[in-house]
Amino acid sequence: xxxxxxxxxxxxxxxxxxxxxxxxxxxxxxxxxxxxxxxxxxxxxxxxxxxxxxxxxxxxxxxxxxxxxxxxxxxxxxxxxxxxxxxxxxxxxxxxxxxxxxxxxxxxxxxxxxxxxxxxxxxxxxxxxxxxxxxxxxxxxxxxxxxxxxxxxxxxxxxxxxxxxxxxxxxxxxxxxxxxxxxxxxxxxxxxxxxxx
Amino acid sequence: xxxxxxxxxxxxxxxxxxxxxxxxxxxxxxxxxxxxxxxxxxxxxxxxxxxxxxxxxxxxxxxxxxxxxxxxxxxxxxxxxxxxxxxxxxxxxxxxxxxxxxxxxxxxxxxxxxxxxxxxxxxxxxxxxxxxxxxxxxxxxxxxxxxxxxxxxxxxxxxxxxxxxxxxxxxxxxxxxx
Numbered sequence: 001x002x003x004x005x006x007x008x009x010x011x012x013x014x015x016x017x018x019x020x021x022x023x024x025x026x027x028x029x030x031x032x033x034x035x036x037x038x039x040x041x042x043x044x045x046x047x048x049x050x051x052x053x054x055x056x057x058x059x060x061x062x063x064x065x066x067x068x069x070x071x072x073x074x075x076x077x078x079x080x081x082x083x084x085x086x087x088x089x090x091x092x093x094x095x096x097x098x099x100x101x102x103x104x105x106x107x108x109x110x111x112x113x114x115x116x117x118x119x120x121x122x123x124x125x126x127x128x129x130x131x132x133x134x135x136x137x138x139x140x141x142x143x144x145x146x147x148x149x150x151x152x153x154x155x156x157x158x159x160x161x162x163x164x165x166x167x168x169x170x171x172x173x174x175x176x177x178x179x180x181x182x183x184x185x186x187x188x189x190x191x192x193x194x195x196x197x
Numbered sequence: 198x199x200x201x202x203x204x205x206x207x208x209x210x211x212x213x214x215x216x217x218x219x220x221x222x223x224x225x226x227x228x229x230x231x232x233x234x235x236x237x238x239x240x241x242x243x244x245x246x247x248x249x250x251x252x253x254x255x256x257x258x259x260x261x262x263x264x265x266x267x268x269x270x271x272x273x274x275x276x277x278x279x280x281x282x283x284x285x286x287x288x289x290x291x292x293x294x295x296x297x298x299x300x301x302x303x304x305x306x307x308x309x310x311x312x313x314x315x316x317x318x319x320x321x322x323x324x325x326x327x328x329x330x331x332x333x334x335x336x337x338x339x340x341x342x343x344x345x346x347x348x349x350x351x352x353x354x355x356x357x358x359x360x361x362x363x364x365x366x367x368x369x370x371x372x373x374x375x
Contacts (some may be wrong), residue, residue, distance in 0.1 A: 001348065001350075001352050001353070002346075002347075002348050002352060005352065006253065006254070006257050009257040009258055009260065009261040009266075010256070010257040010260055010261070012261065012264075012266045012269075012270075013257075013260035013261040013262075013263070013264040013266045014260065014264065015266075016264045016265055016266040016269055017260075017263075017264035017265070017266075020264075020265055022264075022265075025263045025264055026260050026263070026264055028263070029256075029259040029260045029262070029263035029264070030256045030259065030260055032259065033252075033255040033256045033258070033259035033260075034252050034255070034256050036255060036259075037248065037251040037252040037254075037255040037256070038248055038251075038252070040251060040255075041244050041245065041247055041248050041251060042244075044240075044244040044247075045240060045241055045244040045245075046240075047240075048239075048240030048241075048243055048244050049237035049238075049239075049240030049241060050237065050240070051240075052236045052237055052239045052240045052243075053232075053233035053234065053235075053236040053237035053240070054214065054215065054218050054219070054233065054236070055236055056232045056233060056235055056236025056237075057218050057219055057222040057227055057229050057232045057233055057236070058218045058221075058222065059232075059236075060222060060225070060227040060232045061218070061221050061222035061224075061225040061227045062225060063218065063221060063222075099330075101206060101207045101210050102207050103207065103210055103211060106211065106214075108338065109240065109243075111335075111339055112243050112338070112339060112342040112343075113239075115339050115340070115342055115343045115345075116239075116243075116342070116343055118343075119343040119345070125345075126344060126345055126346045126347060127345065127346075127347040127349065128340065128345050128347060128348050128349045128351055132339075132340075132345070132351070133348075133349055133350060133351040133354065136335060136336060136339060136340075136351050136354075136355065137351065137354045137355065137358070139330065139335055139339070140329060140330045140331075140332045140335050140336075140354075140355040140358055140359075141329050141330070141355075141358035141362070142330060144327060145203050145206075145207070146203050146204060146207050147323075147326065147327030148204075148207065149302060149326075150302075150305065150323050150326045150327050153302070153305065153306050153309060153314075153323075153326075154309065154314040154319075154323055157309045157310060157313065157314045157319075158313075158314070159314035159315055159319075160315055161315070162314070164320075165320060165323040165324050165327060166327075168320075168324045168366065168369040168370060168373060169323075169324050169327035169328055169366075171365065171369050172324060172325075172328040172329075172362050172365035172366040172369055173327075173328045173329055173362060175361055175362070175365040176328065176329050176358040176359070176361040176362035176365060177358070179357055179358055179361040180354050180355070180357065180358035180361075183353070183354050183357050183358075184350075184351075184354050187349075187350040187353075187354065191350075
């Protein structure tokens with residue numbers, strides 16, 4: 001699936017550029033993006049270090065475990081394959097909370113920490129586990145309570161009511177989240193049925 | 198009222214965490230600075246680990262965008278989406294949604310510059326910008342950080358969420374602002 005998507009993006013781009021006579025755009029875009037990707041990672045290093053450091057304190061102080069215990073009833077339903085006291089649970093909750101508050105730069109480190117913990121339950125495999133798929137279904141469709149960036153853009157263009165889109169955003173993302181989680185549940189069921197047969 | 202409360206929460210959240218977590222840790226007799234450094238070390242290795250994944254994905258997305266292939270796809274899809282009441286100007290934004298967060302922001306800004314933030318299409322662009330996350334970025338970075346290469350069905354789940362987000366944005370925008 002990913003192989004196909006990746007090939008489609010790349011190949012259709014090159015072919016379209018070739019037929020519209022601006023093939024030099026491809027080279028420029030490819031080299032620029034390769035450089036840009038490293039810059040993104042470089043920017044991530046500092047932020048990652050900060051939040052993973054703070055999170056380690058929270059872990060040693062027992063706060064992450066406490067948070068996981070608090071949300072246990074919901075979490076064991078969503079992640080039946082993860083033990084309820086597993087450190088991944090706390091990291092998942094931190095990631096989703098940061099996402100909701102619109103703290104994107106804190107969300108990413110927490111999310112990677114969650115993936116690392118989930119990978120401990122999936123040792124040596126280069127294939128995603130069910131819990132990872134559920135986590136990412138939640139993550140990619142997660143509600144942001146304050147879409148601060150777009151409110152700022154609206155304000156800068158003189159919107160008479162820059163925040164009127166907040167409710168609709170929450171509505172639209174909420175529906176997307178329900179679909180994502182249901183679909184993930186269905187896929188998981190299908191996979192498990194296949195295993196039993 | 199609720200909104201201003203939420204704004205306060207999001208401005209105070211980071212300073213609050215930076216105060217409360219270390220102080221609480223100190224109460225629990227955690228060697229706070231040592232723990233911090235120990236955790237922070239992981240940040241470097243994780244960030245470096247995602248480089249190959251991110252390069253692969255960003256190059257493909259960038260070529261797809263810059264070549265004009267995305268606009269072609271938009272033109273092909275236009276007859277279909279105009280039937281459900283989506284303005285043709287919004288299609289590039291919908292296609293960009295799962296691919297690039299900064300790309301979506303750029304397009305949304307452009308639409309608001311052209312049509313105004315309080316126009317129907319300006320509002321629709323705003324709602325779509327604030328809805329769902331950049332699926333490919335999240336999958337690439339998160340799976341990349343642990344070296345997982347087979348994403349199973351999570352691409353379909355993520356893209357379905359994006360499509361649903363698009364349809365729901367269109368629906369609510371038509372309902373409230375038409």
